[in-house]
Amino acid sequence: MPNPIIDTTQLQCDKGTKPTALIVTSQTFMKIDGKLQATEDDIKPNENIMPFGQCKLKMYLGGLFPCIPAPTKWQDISVFDIDNKKELLDKSICPCSVGGKISVIKTAQTFVAEE
Template identity: 65%
Template sequence: MSQHITDTTQLKCDKGTSPTPLTVTSQSFMSIDGKLQATEEDKQPNTNIKPFGMCSVLRSSCTPAPIKWDNTSDFKIEDKKELLDSSTCQCSVGGQISVVKSAQNFVEE
């Protein structure tokens, strides 16, 4: 089952060389384990999503150019859909941004 993601969740781009943490700025009151929950509006380059090292498409710095998050939750925070660990975001340069590892501490049962 998909899990909601939060601030500092590691993201990767399939055309970049290194992961980067997500910075949540789209809302300020819904949190899990003290970390703000991410929404589909957390897609601003260099604000929410930092560069991914070198880009194999551009052969230069992998500055993200996110278009829109897909595979989001049906649940909304202030009319913005929550992001899940299965959410992906297409980059206008050609890569796909996805979750490497959630920042949450999941309890195994």
């Protein structure tokens, strides 16, 4: 079952060389484990999604250019919303207009298994 994600959840672009943490700025009141819950509006490059190291699709003679995110729109999001913005889930993905795909690699919250 997909779970909502929160501030500091680790994201990875499949064309980048390192992960980065999601920074939630889209809402200020809904929290899980004391951290703000992410929504589809947490998509701004260099504000919500920081660079992913170097981009494997952008090469030059001396190596690779920085992997500056160019997200288009979150997909596989929740049907539930926070302040009219759909929740992001640990299965959510976001295509990058350069050619990569941004996805969740590690959630920041702790889940307790039901017995």
